[in-house]
Every structure is written in C-alpha cells, then in structure tokens.
Amino acid sequence: MNKLKHALWLASLAVLFSACAAQKPVSRAGYTLHGSIAGATDSTWVYILNQDKFNSAPLSDSTQIRKGKFILTGTVPNEAMLVFVGIKGPVYAADGKNVQRYRLTDAAPVWLENKVIPFDGTKGSLYKTSGNIAQDYFRNNQAADDAAFIQRNPDEYFSAYVLNVRKETWSRDQVAELYTLLSQKVKDSLYGRQLAEFLALSDQ
Incomplete structure (x- = not known):
C-alpha cells in the first residue's frame, strides 16, 4: 500500500511539474550589450539612446557600472538600430559655474541588433571604440x-x-x-x- 501511495505521489508531482512548464512564458530574443569603460568608476551611469533617423522607434535605457562591468538588455524594434552608448557630462551656463543640464558628452555609435554585443572603451575617448560594424564604418x-x-x-x-x-x-x-x-x-x-x-x- 505504501508503495502504491508513493507511486501516486510521484505521478502527481510529474503532472504538477508538467503544468508549470507549460505555463512558463517563452522569452523573446533581444540584445545584450555588455562590456567595460576603462577609467570610469563603479556607479557611473551608462546610457543607450536612439540616434537612427530611419528607425524612430523609442529606445533609451541606462545602467550603472558594477565591479568594472556594465550590461544593458532589451529588444530592438525593427531588427536593428543605430544608437549612441556612453556617459553623460554637465553642460554649463555662460558663467561656467552653474550646470544647465546633463547630456551625452562621451559616446560611441553602436549598431544594435537582437544579439550579444560586446563594448569595451575608454572614458574620454569612447568615440575611438572599435569592434562594432558602425564604429568601424564611421572611423574608417x-x-x-x-x-x-x-x-x-x-x-x-x-x-x-x-x-x-x-x-x-x-x-x-x-x-x-x-x-x-x-x-x-x-x-x-x-x-x-x-x-x-x-x-x-x-x-x-
């Protein structure tokens, strides 16, 4: 009798796990932009902004550098998009003292697609970053x-x-x-x- 109860218990677990698996959402493929910015300290914010005049779908995101690395994930609308990836700096008023706003002052173009994309640059000269098809195109x-x-x-x-x-x-x-x-x-x-x-x- 105990063996029968044990068998029924195992069968019930199998049904339960199957039901859970069936309800598990299917993840959509997207982009994973990851890398480092030499010279940037931990907690520095890294931004990604759409710069594509042919693909106006909204895309902007940000994350902080942790232990020297950063990672941004999401989905590119319409297959691909030209974006800028970089860090923001202050824009000062005419007096040179008061900060009016912050904007991307150090950035590199990135051709973003729904796949894994590495990014490794240096603070102050991110425009020299290479390895991405857009970066190499605009530089050379x-x-x-x-x-x-x-x-x-x-x-x-x-x-x-x-x-x-x-x-x-x-x-x-x-x-x-x-x-x-x-x-x-x-x-x-x-x-x-x-x-x-x-x-x-x-x-x-």
Missing part, C-alpha cells in the same frame, strides 16, 4: 567607399542603412543596382522596405 570609411562596403556586406542590416543615407545623393540606377545585391533578409527589414518604397516612387 569615406563616402567614396560606401558602394564597396555594401557589396562586401550584402547580408548586414547596416548596409541597407548606409544605402538609405546615400539614396538622396546617388543616382536612382546606382541605388537600384546595390539594392539588388542585398540579401532577402535585409530587403525584408525596415531599411530594406524603405529602399523598396523609394525605388518604387522614383519609377513613377
């Missing part, structure tokens, strides 16, 4: 190289962003030629759809 690329950049990176959302920037100054034929090189994933993104709309309107 010239407008004359944009077409080659897009050709080399047809599967990057950032290529569609660059093409969006250049569509107002390049010929329609050049934009169309480079658009055809983009992968279907990129064409289906917000930036790709904006390019498709631009090309459709220019045909009219």
Whole structure:
C-alpha cells in the first residue's frame, strides 16, 4: 500500500511539474550589450539612446557600472538600430559655474541588433571604440567607399542603412543596382522596405 501511495505521489508531482512548464512564458530574443569603460568608476551611469533617423522607434535605457562591468538588455524594434552608448557630462551656463543640464558628452555609435554585443572603451575617448560594424564604418570609411562596403556586406542590416543615407545623393540606377545585391533578409527589414518604397516612387 505504501508503495502504491508513493507511486501516486510521484505521478502527481510529474503532472504538477508538467503544468508549470507549460505555463512558463517563452522569452523573446533581444540584445545584450555588455562590456567595460576603462577609467570610469563603479556607479557611473551608462546610457543607450536612439540616434537612427530611419528607425524612430523609442529606445533609451541606462545602467550603472558594477565591479568594472556594465550590461544593458532589451529588444530592438525593427531588427536593428543605430544608437549612441556612453556617459553623460554637465553642460554649463555662460558663467561656467552653474550646470544647465546633463547630456551625452562621451559616446560611441553602436549598431544594435537582437544579439550579444560586446563594448569595451575608454572614458574620454569612447568615440575611438572599435569592434562594432558602425564604429568601424564611421572611423574608417569615406563616402567614396560606401558602394564597396555594401557589396562586401550584402547580408548586414547596416548596409541597407548606409544605402538609405546615400539614396538622396546617388543616382536612382546606382541605388537600384546595390539594392539588388542585398540579401532577402535585409530587403525584408525596415531599411530594406524603405529602399523598396523609394525605388518604387522614383519609377513613377
């Protein structure tokens, strides 16, 4: 009899655990931006702000450095977004004494996607941070190289962003030629759809 009760008890536990597992919410994939800022002390606030003129979805967050490290997590609306990551400094009044407000005074561009993104910079020169496609692009690329950049990176959302920037100054034929090189994933993104709309309107 005791064995029967024990078996029933185990069966009840199995049903209970199965029910709990079924009710467990499925986590959505998002971004994890993590790293360090050399020279910044613990408790320093690190901010992330949307700087993308093609993706106006609101995105801003902040966290504090703990034991030399920081981590920011969330979800990027519309696949990807150009943001600034950095620390704020005071903006003084004309007298040079009174603080009017605080704003990002030390920051780096980051191409944010829903994946793990490392960030390691140095306080006072975060603009020199490298390793992210946007950081390397803005530091090393010239407008004359944009077409080659897009050709080399047809599967990057950032290529569609660059093409969006250049569509107002390049010929329609050049934009169309480079658009055809983009992968279907990129064409289906917000930036790709904006390019498709631009090309459709220019045909009219």
